[in-house]
Amino acid sequence: MSKIQLSTTNEFIGRHIGPRDADTQAMLELVGYASVDALTDSVIPDSIKGTSVLGGSAGQGEAEALADLRAIAARNRPFRNHIGQGYYPCHTPAPILRNLLENPAWYTAYTPYQPEISQGRLEALLNFQTLVSDLTGMQIANASLLDEATAAAEAMTFCKRLSKNKAAQSFFVSVHCHPQTLDVLRTRAEPLGIEVVVGDESALEDFSAYFGVLLQYPASTGALIDYRALVERAHAANALVAVAADLLALTLLTPPGEFGADVVLGSAQRFGVPLGFGGPHAAFFATRDAFKRDMPGRLVGISIDRFGNRALRLAMQTREQHIRREKATSNICTAQVLLANIASMYAVYHGPQGLQQIARRVHRLTAILAEGLKQLGHQVEQEAFFDTLSLVTARPAAEFHAAAQAAGINLRAIDAARVGISIDETCEQAAIEALWAVFAAAGQALPDFAALADSVGDRLPEAQLRRSAILRHEVFNRYHSETELMRYLRKLADKDLALDRSMIPLGSCTMKLNAASEMIPVTWPEFGSLHPFAPADQAEGYRLLTEELEAMLCAATGYDAVSLQPNAGSQGEYAGLLAIRAYHASRGEGHRDVCLIPSSAHGTNPATAQMAGMRVVVTACDARGNVDLDDLKAKAEEHRDNLAAIMITYPSTHGVFEEAVREICAIVHDNGGQVYIDGANMNAMVGLCAPGKFGGDVSHLNLHKTFCIPHGGGGPGVGPIGVKAHLAPFMPGHGEQLERKEGAVSAAPFGSASILPITWMYIRMMGGAGLKRASQMAILGANYIARRLEEHYPVLYTGENGLVAHECILDLRPLKETSGINVDDVAKRLVDFGFHAPTMSFPVAGTLMVEPTESESKEELDRFCDAMICIREEIRAVERGELHADDNPLKNAPHTAAELVGEWSHPYSREQAVFPLASLIDGKYWPPVGRVDNVYGDRNLACSCPSIADYQDA
Incomplete structure (x- = not known):
């Protein structure tokens, strides 16, 4: 009888990492190494080897980790929340939740x-x-x-x-x-x-x-x-x-x-x-x-594609203010x-009438509540209100908070004599009566809800009522049945490329698997229904979750403490520099305000430095993309009396492990500054080396990159900071919820708390051994792609051994000279092959930065490489004059289905346009629009839905 393994095995690591063992060996063979250990030993500089403190712990299986997290979630006590203060219970319509x-x-x-x-x-x-x-x-x-x-x-x-x-x-x-x-x-x-x-x-x-x-x-x-x-x-x-x-x-x-x-x-x-x-x-x-060009954040605008059809895009480069x-x-x-x-x-599902009905109901319940509270002997401070009241209570406010919490209700604490109450769309008659019961004296009869419902009117001042119509556009007036909404959401999703369709090889952005088992806890009510300012004893599960996650992230980075408050990478950068600033001030050196930033840095770095009140001094990079040590040393010494910090990305923005990173840190420390290491590229380091151990004083981490929180179409993100012990007192926090340290950088004490279970699950299931393996496989994947493509596209930067880190930069600039084909043409042609383009023109204009991540199989990596090689052959055909210089598959990409069935006037075939590889016949992605005209969109800016008349004209 064969022996069967009866103990539970952790299959998650193998599910998360794409290549199978045989594939890994084939990839290593091409790259020229016998093992992933040998490869990473050649990639990681000697000076930082052995700095990882993660250890080789085994991860948990999916079911086991979910069970442990369920036990943590059960420690939360979701009360009925009437705290308000900008946060309100609401219903997520089921078709929106699911679809x-x-x-x-x-x-x-x-x-x-x-x-x-x-x-x-x-x-x-x-x-x-x-x-x-x-x-x-x-x-x-x-x-x-x-x-x-x-x-x-x-x-x-x-x-x-x-x-x-x-x-x-x-x-x-x-x-x-x-x-x-x-x-x-x-x-x-x-x-x-x-x-x-x-x-x-x-x-x-x-x-x-x-x-x-x-x-x-x-x-x-x-x-x-x-x-x-x-x-x-x-x-x-x-x-x-x-x-x-x-x-x-x-x-x-x-x-x-x-x-x-x-x-x-x-x-x-x-x-x-x-x-x-x-x-x-x-x-x-x-x-x-008139103020649109100064508005922060992203702006969606309406443009046209190359056929003159309506197409949407991010407008005016507001999406790239940090450039x-x-x-x-x-x-x-x-x-x-x-x-x-x-x-x-x-809003689409409810429509204007539905939204107003919800608002009227919320307001009327609040008015009924107010009248009943007056009958119970309490003073309602507002004559006019929408959904929130403040009461001057007949007895000390603490008594009512205690009574409310005994009934499973949270009220807002305003001061010793006043209590706040907010009503929301989830409230019913029973919720109003439960509130009256909290405020009623012993033996006091509760108000008659039905009688008040018949007699109480609105408390909205006539002069402040809305006279203008809302949401007249067709989109808000059609999809009110679940069938219609479900189909609308499916129609929109079908227009897009996401990770569920193909690899997204964006360098620096780390588009890796967001495993289903990591995502499941996000919608558990034990995590989803807690108010951020609920009493701490109701959030014991969140306390355990955050403490364990902070410890996990300390182990992954080598830092001594972590703050989870920053709710984006940009906010993490900001919090890190504020910690440095406060540290210098605490030592009587508040005048230190110079921040050294390499010329290759991501643009948010200098933008963040100026927001933190620092002066930016740019340091040079050498021909290989490394920090120029001579220039760095000269500028550090020049500004030594005022040097606050350096901001570097590691591995570098150019996708290599710089050999001199310890020396860079030492130069800055010797001149009185602190070292901020941008954690955007942590996916190459976890388990292999630790920034907190090789010279960093603070790093932000992108949990939506290395640690598996999904990008969500451009957000959410989480950008916690890890710090050495001397900076720990200066991490961000809120006054009452946390011990006040440096000032708050986001509205909620723990930022985007409800998606932290994703990272907890990822780290718990991978364990130290799995996390190290993920970093190694990310490095292998990048070097495999670089090796397969190097004879077609030069790899712009490599490290000492001719290797890259977890991403590689392909230099397309020579092609512009020989063929007229530019990086945009290649990016758009990739759409015809069913791929999202790699990162374009960053950090070097005219290049593509490719990051495969550890999640992609060898088959998918090869599919991408095959597409890039096929595109290079088309470029060679242009160079040889076999394809027209201006009317070719690259200049016209992407090709739509509508174009295919129309009159065909191009000198290349329909088949070459849409099926350049035979493998595309099975599962072809059809872009909904042709190449979008960016210039037209900025010159004719429209940033809201076209009118119904516009649709009718179209």
């Missing part, structure tokens, strides 16, 4: 930088922009920001740039704004020399000292304030006005754009996105058309696309 949030066609897509293969998610984002513009009454809106507080911070700096009151250095913030917004504003303002003045706007008579004003509408504690006269007085003093608004309230109330606001911002969370202990949630930012480096208006390069798409589809 969008849980659908890899949506969550594994990348940022829509290649518009021809992104038309579906671009349309969903255009719907979001239209929704926001319509409800806010503004002319233009972006495709989302990170959260309401960071959107407010962006609004502050936006007002500073654009206000005509140039002498003013102060920003007035209403005392009625959410407290977490004030925290983030103060953090952002201090390095920029901006004074944040918090006060009661009703007492403010002179605006001349302020470049801008931030108001909350409705107020954080519930009041509805008519801001018309105040906005006029602010404008008369040349101050700009930003309004943080509630989208659901705006379905019934006069939009800020109609009473003069210059910026309207807020959170779209209550449009179908779970609370999730604070995120991820899509913020919105809307402004006047402006230290002159950038923002460092944000991540939106919250997946969450914005959920919010947009929530």
